[in-house]
Amino acid sequence: MEDNNEKGRDEIYSERVKAGKRTYFFDVKATRSNDYYLTITESKRKPKDDGFFYEKHKIFLYKEDFNKFVDALNSTVNHVKEELLPEVDFTQFDRDNDEGQQAVTSGEVSDSDSDLKWD
Numbered sequence: 001m002e003d004n005n006e007k008g009r010d011e012i013y014s015e016r017v018k019a020g021k022r023t024y025f026f027d028v029k030a031t032r033s034n035d036y037y038l039t040i041t042e043s044k045r046k047p048k049d050d051g052f053f054y055e056k057h058k059i060f061l062y063k064e065d066f067n068k069f070v071d072a073l074n075s076t077v078n079h080v081k082e083e084l085l086p087e088v089d090f091t092q093f094d095r096d097n098d099e100g101q102q103a104v105t106s107g108e109v110s111d112s113d114s115d116l117k118w119d
Contacts, residue, residue, distance in 0.1 A: 021045060037062045
């Protein structure tokens, strides 16, 4: 009998971020000794023969690296926003995923959305 908890690593919390053709999963898991770590998974749907498959890439992030990781990520994103693309209004990407998905599936796109590109 196979255990879906990856050898005793219970999933404690999960967030999903849909981003065009990609989906990102942020999962908190526990070890057998109740230590916690984060997995970040990028999942991308790709065609294969008559169907499709999901290509996945995973990062394991341990508690001792949380602060360094978040600091480096924030620093890098801020560099892109402030130094490389200062003319871009990044608030245009802030809309709620549910609203964006609803607008796309129902075919209703407002004039303010017309300049945005969907993957």
